Amino acid sequence: MAVNSNAPLTARQVMQDASVIPVIVLHDLAHAVPMARALVAGGIRMLEVTLRSPQALACIEAIAKEVPDAVVGAGTVRSAADAAAAAKAGARFAVSPGYTRAVGQACRDQGLSLLPGVATGSEIMMAQEDGYTELKFFPAMQAGGPAMLKAWSGPFFDVKFCPTGGVTPGNALDFLSLPNVACVGGSWLVPAEALAQGDWARIETLAREASQLAR
Ligand code: 3PG
Numbered sequence: 001m002a003v004n005s006n007a008p009l010t011a012r013q014v015m016q017d018a019s020v021i022p023v024i025v026l027h028d029l030a031h032a033v034p035m036a037r038a039l040v041a042g043g044i045r046m047l048e049v050t051l052r053s054p055q056a057l058a059c060i061e062a063i064a065k066e067v068p069d070a071v072v073g074a075g076t077v078r079s080a081a082d083a084a085a086a087a088k089a090g091a092r093f094a095v096s097p098g099y100t101r102a103v104g105q106a107c108r109d110q111g112l113s114l115l116p117g118v119a120t121g122s123e124i125m126m127a128q129e130d131g132y133t134e135l136k137f138f139p140a141m142q143a144g145g146p147a148m149l150k151a152w153s154g155p156f157f158d159v160k161f162c163p164t165g166g167v168t169p170g171n172a173l174d175f176l177s178l179p180n181v182a183c184v185g186g187s188w189l190v191p192a193e194a195l196a197q198g199d200w201a202r203i204e205t206l207a208r209e210a211s212q213l214a215r
Contacts, residue, residue: 011113011134014073014093015162015182017046020172020210021095022189023075023164024049031195032059036067038200039189042207048095048185050075051082057089064090077114080106087112095164095185097138099127115162119143124156134160136185141166146174153180169209176215183215 014021022044026032036047047070049060056074063072073093074086080102083094087110094107099116104127107114116127117138127135137149140163144151149161163175164185175181189206193199 008111009071009092009113011093011115011132012160012182014046014071014113014115015134015160017071017183018044018211019176019183019213019215020044020189021046021048021162021164021183021185022207022210023185023187024190025052025187025192026059026195027053027055028195029055029058029062031198032062033066034198034200035190035195035203036063036070036072038203039207040067040069042204042209043211044189044207045070046093047072048075049073049091051078051086052076057085060086060089060091064092074112077103077107079103083107083110083112086110095136097136099123099132101130104130104132117164121152121155124152124159128156128159133158134182135162137161137163139165140175140184141171145171146178149175149178149180153178156180169213172210172213176213181215186210 074091075095077094077096083106094112095115097117115136117136118124160182162183167184167186175184194202
């Protein structure tokens with residue numbers, strides 16, 4: 001898949017690239033590039049850097065400029081301003097913990113594909129009304145886990161989900177084996193202590209193990 005050009009990505013491309021989208025929290029700009037290289041070396045190139053620290057946008061910018069084999073996106077996008085800042089920093093996609101029309105419109109205006117977060121049937125219907133068929137199920141374990149996705153596969157047969165929140169190597173296959181799950185999201189690939197120690201080999205190993213999870 002030609003995702004390394006600057007052509008706009010689709011949400012489907014974002015979700016289909018690997019079994020796991022790493023949910024990343026960075027507090028140190030110096031960690032961004034070696035971490036992204038480690039994830040790419042382990043077979044994971046769609047990287048969600050969350051807007052949860054003052055350094056997040058600079059980290060996105062550094063990865064976009066210096067790690068051409070990665071495709072960096074912004075997570076925790078909660079406002080139109082977040083979407084604009086993420087696009088300016090070089091993000092290619094956005095992930096939001098919930099969905100509002102303002103965030104959807106801002107992402108379209110910025111050329112960012114969006115995985116909107118949903119946790120209820122009404123939220124799915126709202127996102128579908130605006131044309132979204134690839135959705136993040138958040139917080140997945142807390143909101144009903146695999147059983148919830150099985151229940152949704154009836155009425156929402158035309159939606160694919162990326163469950164995120166409480167997903168671990170121990171339960172990822174319970175999600176990935178479901179026909180309405182395209183991939184999962186999780187923070188376990190980039191542990192805070194591995195970042196603090198500069199343990200890029202550990203992050204590469206975690207990425208390799210995650211990329212080998214069968215869908
Ligand atoms: C988040 O937004 O923090 C993600 O859902 C990650 O959740 P996790 O830490 O449970 O993987």
